[in-house]
Amino acid sequence: MTDPIAPVDLANTACGFIALVGAPNAGKSTLLNSLVGTKVSIVTHKAQTTRSQVRGVLTLDQTQLVFVDTPGVFTPKRRLDRAMVDSAWGGAGDADIVAFLIDADRGITPDIELLIEGLENIPHPKVLILNKIDQVKREKLLELAQDLNGRLRFESTFMLSALKGDGVTDFIDWCVKHVPPGPWHFPEDHLTDLTMAITAAEVTREKLFLRVHDEIPYTSTVETESFKIQKDGSYKIDQVIYLARESHKKIVLGAGGQTIKAIGAESRKELMAMYEVPIHLFLFVKVREKWADDPERYQEMGLEFPHEKK
Numbered sequence: 001m002t003d004p005i006a007p008v009d010l011a012n013t014a015c016g017f018i019a020l021v022g023a024p025n026a027g028k029s030t031l032l033n034s035l036v037g038t039k040v041s042i043v044t045h046k047a048q049t050t051r052s053q054v055r056g057v058l059t060l061d062q063t064q065l066v067f068v069d070t071p072g073v074f075t076p077k078r079r080l081d082r083a084m085v086d087s088a089w090g091g092a093g094d095a096d097i098v099a100f101l102i103d104a105d106r107g108i109t110p111d112i113e114l115l116i117e118g119l120e121n122i123p124h125p126k127v128l129i130l131n132k133i134d135q136v137k138r139e140k141l142l143e144l145a146q147d148l149n150g151r152l153r154f155e156s157t158f159m160l161s162a163l164k165g166d167g168v169t170d171f172i173d174w175c176v177k178h179v180p181p182g183p184w185h186f187p188e189d190h191l192t193d194l195t196m197a198i199t200a201a202e203v204t205r206e207k208l209f210l211r212v213h214d215e216i217p218y219t220s221t222v223e224t225e226s227f228k229i230q231k232d233g234s235y236k237i238d239q240v241i242y243l244a245r246e247s248h249k250k251i252v253l254g255a256g257g258q259t260i261k262a263i264g265a266e267s268r269k270e271l272m273a274m275y276e277v278p279i280h281l282f283l284f285v286k287v288r289e290k291w292a293d294d295p296e297r298y299q300e301m302g303l304e305f306p307h308e309k310k
């Protein structure tokens, strides 16, 4: 932990970007939150929750570690999938260190094969992280570590539980020793690069993901249209949930508006706890059949719009 009394020697700082890369559901967002010590990236049990890069910042004495949560890598089918996978590889390519995160319980899946192939072309130092050790026998962990170390060069292998926090400090300690000298990228008290408007949209998207029918999360998106700090210190937030089908609207609204009310209440509660001010949250639902082909929506999500392949 940073000693608040110790002055920072600005001529002797270190700073590095560490990309967390892996298949969907490996636990990247959970690990990012555990590393930073607070929730900066949304987490659900559903695959493909993270859609763009989310940076979480941990500043310890002279060293700043910038962990980059990336979307899971899988074989893309739709335009949005392609944008997410491109964003993940962009995160890996821009980092100083790439941490390859594996759900040790699932082992080597076709997505992992895809990742191994892609990571072979990334020259940065890599570490292997076997996650979810709370669910896996030691024998299986050792076998996996041996297998993966035989296929890619890793500087180190960590076995941890992002959820329980076991082993996370060892990974932080390693990063502190291996990031390059250089100026900090973020002010000392910053925890993430996400704006409050984007964070608020992400929190609502998480609640939507957790509440509704399986298909809807992948064909919906949430945007904050307006985020105002009121004179009394409260925040007034207007958000739009974009849906791709008229039939989804009924599901998201629920009987007598019950479902959307519950999503709004859960999101508001979390945002109040996060910002410690009263929150006035207004959710609107819009059906835009082609939102996933609209460049503006990608810009809002922090993604490059992938043009059709020729």
Ligand SMILES: Nc1nc2c(ncn2[C@@H]2O[C@H](COP(=O)(O)OP(=O)(O)OP(=O)(O)O)[C@@H](O)[C@H]2O)c(=O)[nH]1
Residues within 6 Å of the ligand: 022, 023, 024, 025, 026, 027, 028, 029, 030, 031, 042, 043, 044, 045, 046, 047, 048, 049, 050, 051, 070, 071, 072, 073, 131, 132, 133, 134, 135, 160, 161, 162, 163, 164
């Ligand atoms: N038991 C166990 N579950 C975990 C652990 N880490 C993450 N999970 C769970 O795994 C699921 C996926 O976690 P996420 O952090 O959203 O995974 P992700 O890799 O960011 O997923 P995408 O957004 O699909 O890329 C959630 O239900 C987490 O609670 C762990 O160490 N142990």
